[in-house]
Amino acid sequence: MSSDRTYDVIIVGGGHAGSEAAAAAARLGARTLLITPDLARVGQMSCNPAIGGIAKGVVAREVDALGGIMGRATDAARIQFRMLNRSKGPAVWSPRAQCDRELYPFGVRRALDEVPGLFLHEDMVTGLLMQDGRVTGVRTGGGEFRAEAVVVTAGTFLRGRIHIGSDASVGAGRVGEAPSVELAQELEARGLEIARFKTGTPPRIDGRSVDFTRTERQDGDPQDFRFSSYVRESIPEQRPCWITWTGEGLREVVERNLDRSALFGGEISGRGPRYCPSIEDKIVRFPDAARHQVFLEPEGLESTELYVNGLSTSLPAEVQVEFLHTVPGLERVEVTRVGYAIEYDYFPPHQLRHTLEVRAFPGLYFAGQINGTTGYEEAAGQGLMAGANAALRVLGRSPFVLERDEAYIGVLIDDLITKGTDEPYRLFTSRAEFRLLLRQDNASRRLGPRAREIGLLTERQNEALEILEERDLRVQRWFVETVIEPADANPLLGQCGSSPVRQPVRASELLKRPEVPASGLAHAGGAMFDPSTDTDAVAAVEIEIKYEGYVRREAERARSLRRQADFELPDDLPYEDLLSISSEAREKMARVRPSTLAQAGRIPGVSPADLQSLILEVRRWRRKEACFT
Ligand SMILES: Cc1cc2nc3c(=O)[nH]c(=O)nc-3n(C[C@H](O)[C@H](O)[C@H](O)COP(=O)(O)OP(=O)(O)OC[C@H]3O[C@@H](n4cnc5c(N)ncnc54)[C@H](O)[C@@H]3O)c2cc1C
Numbered sequence: 001m002s003s004d005r006t007y008d009v010i011i012v013g014g015g016h017a018g019s020e021a022a023a024a025a026a027r028l029g030a031r032t033l034l035i036t037p038d039l040a041r042v043g044q045m046s047c048n049p050a051i052g053g054i055a056k057g058v059v060a061r062e063v064d065a066l067g068g069i070m071g072r073a074t075d076a077a078r079i080q081f082r083m084l085n086r087s088k089g090p091a092v093w094s095p096r097a098q099c100d101r102e103l104y105p106f107g108v109r110r111a112l113d114e115v116p117g118l119f120l121h122e123d124m125v126t127g128l129l130m131q132d133g134r135v136t137g138v139r140t141g142g143g144e145f146r147a148e149a150v151v152v153t154a155g156t157f158l159r160g161r162i163h164i165g166s167d168a169s170v171g172a173g174r175v176g177e178a179p180s181v182e183l184a185q186e187l188e189a190r191g192l193e194i195a196r197f198k199t200g201t202p203p204r205i206d207g208r209s210v211d212f213t214r215t216e217r218q219d220g221d222p223q224d225f226r227f228s229s230y231v232r233e234s235i236p237e238q239r240p241c242w243i244t245w246t247g248e249g250l251r252e253v254v255e256r257n258l259d260r261s262a263l264f265g266g267e268i269s270g271r272g273p274r275y276c277p278s279i280e281d282k283i284v285r286f287p288d289a290a291r292h293q294v295f296l297e298p299e300g301l302e303s304t305e306l307y308v309n310g311l312s313t314s315l316p317a318e319v320q321v322e323f324l325h326t327v328p329g330l331e332r333v334e335v336t337r338v339g340y341a342i343e344y345d346y347f348p349p350h351q352l353r354h355t356l357e358v359r360a361f362p363g364l365y366f367a368g369q370i371n372g373t374t375g376y377e378e379a380a381g382q383g384l385m386a387g388a389n390a391a392l393r394v395l396g397r398s399p400f401v402l403e404r405d406e407a408y409i410g411v412l413i414d415d416l417i418t419k420g421t422d423e424p425y426r427l428f429t430s431r432a433e434f435r436l437l438l439r440q441d442n443a444s445r446r447l448g449p450r451a452r453e454i455g456l457l458t459e460r461q462n463e464a465l466e467i468l469e470e471r472d473l474r475v476q477r478w479f480v481e482t483v484i485e486p487a488d489a490n491p492l493l494g495q496c497g498s499s500p501v502r503q504p505v506r507a508s509e510l511l512k513r514p515e516v517p518a519s520g521l522a523h524a525g526g527a528m529f530d531p532s533t534d535t536d537a538v539a540a541v542e543i544e545i546k547y548e549g550y551v552r553r554e555a556e557r558a559r560s561l562r563r564q565a566d567f568e569l570p571d572d573l574p575y576e577d578l579l580s581i582s583s584e585a586r587e588k589m590a591r592v593r594p595s596t597l598a599q600a601g602r603i604p605g606v607s608p609a610d611l612q613s614l615i616l617e618v619r620r621w622r623r624k625e626a627c628f629t
Contacts, residue, residue, distance in 0.1 A: 007033040008394040010138055010147040011387065012125045012183070014042035017153035017368025017379040019108050020068050021387030025151070026118035027067055028455055030391035033145060034112070035138065037124045037178070043073065043108025045101060046156065046174050047201045048307050049299055051376060052096035052227070054084060055427040059377040059408045061095070061443035063384055064228045066409075067456040070380045071228035073107030074099060078227075079239045079298060080220035090539045091436050091547065092429055095225060100236060100300040107233070121145075125152075126182040128364065130190075135363040149390035151356075151365040153383055156199065158184035158345035158370065163262030164338055165316030175340065184345045192360065193348050196270035197424050199374055200263070200278050200312040200341040203320050206334040207304045210296065214329035215242040218295075224533070229444035230457075230464035242296040242329070246279070246311075249326030253319065254283045262314035262341050270343040273374050273424040278312045278341070279323070294327060305336050314341035346372045349416035350592050355389035355399045356382060356413065359593070365390050371416055374424035381409035388456060400454055403565060405434045405558035407447060418592055418602045436547060436554045441539040444468055468537075475529055475537040479518070479545065482507045484525045492516070492524045511545045518542035564598035569618060571595070578617040585610040 009025040011018050014036030022034040036042060051074040052060050064071025078097035085092045112118060129137035129144060137146035157173030157180040171179045188194045218241045226232065258264050261280045263272070272278070277285065282292050295309035313320055317338040324330045349371040351359055356371075358364045367386035368379035388400050402410035411432045416425060432438050438446070448465040451457050457465065483504045490500040496515045507521045518538045519531035531538045544551055575581075575590035585606040594600040601611050 005143070005145045007031045007145065007147040009149045009151065009387070009390045010035060010145055011151045011153065012138060013153035013155060014039070015153060015155045015368060015379060016043065016070070016376040017383030019043050019112060020063060020070065020380045020383035021151045021153060021367055022118055023069055023112060023115050024067070024384045024387035024456060025391035026115045027458065028388060028391040028395065029117065030394055031117050033119045033121055033147070035121045035123050035125055035140060035145070037122065039120055039122045041105070042112065043105035045099070045104055045376065048297065048309060049099045049101040049104060050096060050297065051099060052094065054094045055408055055429045055431070056375060056377040057084070057095040058438060058440045058443065059381045059427060060227050061440050062407050062409050062447055063377070063380045064230065065444040065447035066384055066451045067458065067461055068380060068384045069108055069111040070377070072231040072233050073104055073111060074227045075235060076107040076233035077103035077236065079236055079301060080241060081223070081225055082221050083223065083225065090441065091439055091543050093440060095227065095440055097227070098241065098297050101303070102300050103236065124180065127186045130361070133361060135361055148394045149363045149365065151367055151386045151390050152370060153368045153379070154180050154183060155369045156342050156344040160342055160344040163314050163341045165314065166260050166262050168316070169262065187347070192351060192358070194345050195348055196343055197346050197372065198270040198272045198341055198343040199424060200272065200314055201339055202308045202311040202313060203324065203335050203339040204299065204305045204307055204337040205324065205330065206336050207306045209332055209334040210306065211329045211331065212242060215244045215296065218243055229448070229468055229536070230461040236301060239298045239301070241298065244294050244296065244327055244329045245291040246294060246327055247291050250323045251283055253323040253326060254280055254315070257315055257319045260316050260319060271423045273426065276312070276374070278314065280313060280315065311339065313339040346370055348372060348420055350420045352417055354401045354413060354417060354595060356386040357389065363393065372421045372425055373416070375426050378412055378425070378427060381412060385409060385413060403562070404432070405437055405561060408432060408438055414599065414602065418594065418599050419604060434554050434558055436543070436551050437558065439543065441536040445472060445540065471529070471534060472537045472540065475534055476541055478527050478529065479507045479511060479541050482525045484510065484521070488524045492520045496520065508545055511542065514546065561598050564601065565596045567597035567615065569594055569596060569600060570621070573618065573621060578614070580613040580617060581610050582607070
């Protein structure tokens with residue numbers, strides 16, 4: 001904080017959304033203040049210290065491509081790396097990293113400290129300052145701070161309540177941290193729709209008390225993979241994870257104690273994530289499953305604690321110990337921290353614009369768990385977009401919105417605003433229509449130029465992007481221009497079970513064969529680049545040549561969607577009066593207030609016939625408006 005308490009943008013909260021929002025706003029040139037109750041916990045991982053996974057790994061790379069922090073903080077903290085979905089082809093590969101719980105926030109803080117124009121202040125925000133319906137700043141225990149734009153990223157803290165068993169519950173945002181009650185009350189009192197969700201975390205155990213001989217060791221991939229395309233951090237020493245299974249013993253303990261679970265005893269009203277169920281949920285919902293997989297994941301290089309992935313619970317502490325002792329390898333395990341469930345307020349996201357600005361209050365933005373999402377990556381992606389848009393607004397510049405064919409972040413934000421969510425929202429590849437375009441390997445090629453254009457990249461990141469672009473071009477050219485002699489190609493083709501060639505052939509022609517890998521061709525053709533280090537460039541060429549037809553069709557579909565997106569819908573369209581549209585569609589569109597025809601088409605309940613009528617109604621409405629003015 002500086003002595004002048006006036007800023008361009010204020011960010012409330014120093015979690016994953018808040019850190020990215022603050023860095024993005026400041027990188028764009030806005031004088032930015034991040035306020036959070038405990039500066040030592042900036043970038044803290046509330047649950048599993050892992051970044052990435054299916055779809056989420058692509059988001060982490062997109063955040064990096066847009067100049068964000070998450071990619072480099074992950075590289076500097078990762079103690080195990082795996083490329084998920086490797087058996088399914090490079091278009092859906094998803095990087096995932098287990099991180100050191102201490103090193104990750106350290107990396108986030110280091111990155112924040114490097115950003116000029118970004119100030120940090122330790123305090124709890126208790127309310128907003130408003131004038132004529134516009135936000136003008138925030139109130140804290142220590143006084144008032146003024147800004148034209150405020151981004152709230154309060155995570156699970158809004159009226160957060162933790163439950164350990166059915167009779168131990170306490171108000172908290174995370175274990176040991178106070179909830180944010182006044183801010184939640186004020187936002188509700190200002191008329192915003194509010195609802196409640198829940199999530200949970202498993203117990204942590206002391207690795208020294210585990211019998212690893214009864215578990216299966218899982219090492220990471222040896223590959224020198226980086227989440228960050230721009231900054232080369234040094235990767236820490238790597239560690240294995242361990243796999244074990246629950247069995248009949250655990251089922252019996254959980255079933256016997258179900259009425260003592262906060263999740264099942266009725267103490268928690270909010271909905272939880274279906275795809276990340278507690279062990280109570282799994283036992284009840286899958287009564288025929290003989291066993292459930294459990295991953296024992298390291299929490300850090302200097303820690304003996306293990307995260308028991310798969311056993312999230314809100315059963316009492318003694319029951320947690322009892323069920324853990326039934327699991328092979330954990331018979332004598334010492335619990336270091338018990339699992340718990342948490343319920344918290346969120347604001348249904350149909351109340352937002354695509355910039356993540358709250359429709360009702362210009363200058364106020366929401367990002368992260370407060371919008372009904374779950375996950376560090378989802379929070380980071382929203383944070384970056386909200387912070388950027390808050391800064392652009394204050395600087396009088398056009399908003400920055402990513403479309404569904406540009407980024408998973410675009411899919412995430414559009415889904416939230418258009419469809420809303422009745423359970424904590426997380427990304428999956430199935431949510432995206434353009435999966436072949438939205439890959440992890442091409443994140444910096446897709447989004448780097450956009451980020452550069454609006455000024456989200458630092459000088460160093462711009463230079464790194466230029467080098468990447470040159471490298472991509474070089475690799476692409478090599479495949480298109482290089483002709484490989486049969487004597488060089490045939491040994492590789494033989495190894496791959498592919499028919500030999502008799503004439504010299506272009507590398508790009510051979511690459512069209514599904515069984516022939518790009519890296520092998522690069523070696524066979526004596527390429528000057530190294531396919532084991534230029535992995536993104538080589539993967540991109542491989543996908544674009546091998547799946548050329550599919551990629552082209554997807555790009556065509558994306559272009560046609562863009563044409564629909566160009567048909568803008570007025571903000572003040574009186575949907576209730578557009579009688580040629582079905583009443584269900586009118587009601588839903590009035591609630592969401594889509595900004596384009598394409599967005600209207602994605603609202604559940606709006607049919608193609610409704611869209612045709614909508615076009616005619618909008619044209620009629622525009623003519624009428626023009627007459628009046
Ligand atoms: C128990 C638990 C289990 C979870 N399990 C998983 C999981 O398995 N997988 C997964 O992907 N995600 C999980 N999550 C969710 C994940 O932690 C969040 O999605 C992610 O951290 C959200 O990021 P965020 O920035 O929105 O909020 P957070 O990371 O929660 O950060 C919120 C920040 O806002 C600050 N803050 C709050 N109120 C105020 C205020 N009034 N003034 C100033 N600062 C304020 C807080 O101190 C904190 O710094 C879990 C979360 C919890 C708590």
